[in-house]
Amino acid sequence: MELLLDDLDTRGALREAAEKAGISRAVFLGGTIASVVAALSAPAAAEAVSRNDIAVLNFALVLEYLQSSFYTEADRSAALHGKAAAAARRVGAVERAHVKAFEALLGRQAIKRPAFNFAGTTESDRPFLKTAVAFEDLAVAAYKGQAPRLRSKQVLASALAIHSVEARHAAWMRYLFHVQPAVSAFDDAASKPKIERVVAGTHFIVARPRMEARRRPRLTG
């Protein structure tokens, strides 16, 4: 199952922009992140980042949202202990900083933060560490897969500078989870479709529930 836009476009912002850019609804509904974001016309901020790079940046931003929301929720839940709790606090701070940087560069072009149901993995030490290992390894593979596709050397420099930090995080979480921090001499890249499949398979990304109803109140009055 591809990471479909509807799962992510929680406030309709991307849909609105797509309609403004004249992209057919069919493309949108079946579309992946890249295909629609790439089709949006307006450049991002002061330095015109190419459409291609905007799409890559938004893809990375989804993963940064995933990680920052995960660690932030774990930190807030106050349900972790010892080094796991400390890791949630420190790594969460870093991932939140990453998110701020992406949002600042992408401006209105930034994809909206999805809602995440982490199904208890932020509330118990072992599931937390296991999931953190998966997320960090995933981020490393994703950045590695996307870096060669970037047009701008400046964006590439940023991607590399973050990619190696995610690898440090991966080793950090693996160590806490008592598995080998560096298994192979060469880490593998993962393609965007592969990453999207993995993320979709977690079912962590959910639609925001509708908490509003057009109904006459049956309250006590």
Added chain:
Amino acid sequence: MPAVRPTVPPRIDETATTRTQLLQRATVCGGAVVGGGIVWGLSQLSFAAPSDEQDARVFKLVLALEHVKAAFYEQALARAGLNGELRDFARTVAQHEKSHVAFLEQALGGATESTPRPDFGDALKDVDAFSAAAVKLEDLAVATYNGQAVNLTTASLTAAARVVSVEARHAAWIRSILGEVPATEPTDAPASEDETRARLRDFGVDVG
């Protein structure tokens, strides 16, 4: 273990693919504009454009670094008095660095002439010295790869990216063993060629 391509598709930069374009480049080398083509000003010397030749220079630099690291861990296992976790770490990392050396040598078409064989002396006199040096070397590897990767052609970048993350894992691993925070910065700063050479000189290694 991945199959490694020793040669990269020959290109000047990512857009020049035909002989005509190459000849056009030659005429604009000094900085003229050719009808809507690329402006080659002084700030955009052909050095900045990825090329096979530049890839080779980058690979030579990082190979020198990998030689140093491989020698470091090899010697550490022999005489630094490592035990337990640190020993396991050094054994695994030594293997990785050997693989990195092998890959880079193959990419360059065979073993290079000048292989630095440093003697680390004090850096390996005991476990603490080893640990401190390992942190420095792994961080240096990350900074060097990050600094040079932007110069590479796509295929070489793809390969280099597969190595730098492993070096970063090493860096966080040794810090974890030492009880330090495994990663403190939100980004890893790149090191220029000069910085890399300077930091290697701190280890008494001159790869010039």
Added chain:
Amino acid sequence: MSRRIVAALGAAVVAACAVVAIGKVAVGAPAGPTSSLRGAPLPRAPRPALSVPSPRDLADSRHVSVWTILVRPTTARARPDADARPVARLARRTPEGTPNSLVPLGRAGDGHGHVWVRARLPVLPNGTTGWVPRRALGAYQAVRTHLVVDLERLTATLLRDGRPVLRAKVGVGQPRWPTPRGEFHIRNRLTGYRDPFYGPLAFGTSARSAKLTDWPGGGFVGIHGTDRPDLVPGRVSHGCIRMRNDDVLRLGRLMPVGTPLTIR
């Protein structure tokens, strides 16, 4: 044209440009460390496109409250254990048809690797808590707002990050149908109805009237507008918190569903 020739041409152009460039750059260029690799040093990495700020710990979490929905009906229990005494059965939806919601207060594992969450339950007596399995719950969402209703002063104050952003007078329950005191949360918004009694906008809360137990819909206390603004402030309702219509509309712009509600 063979690849090797292209490559060689490429190398020749590079070398030619190199010669030209060095000729131009050498003048006034600072003498740097020498390199055994021919040519000028490798280019420095460009300025990164992303400007990453310093990592910061979470801002004061005192003002952050988390809420979540039920994704399936579930039984809340006295302890975090599938065999513990049931406290209440929770439906998936509210009487208004919106997802039922809870504010998590704490977590525990049950020894089988399952997470259980303690929450206040929308049941009588108000303030009842129970444990529900995490898998019955949805995404956790955070809010920074807090609505405080003062039954003595007859005021409602909306706080954001601990600071008041809205103050309004309210009508509350008559003595025989008192508005209950305690900790609750805003659980839905109701719009698009035509009943001036409730004004233009209504919010459902998790608070129940202790007296109107047979009320249709369960006797939940709401916050809504009114067609009798002359009665606000006052002790005038069946338990609901009434506001003047312009106040409830302002509240609607500032207060997300899930906001914790303190009635004191």
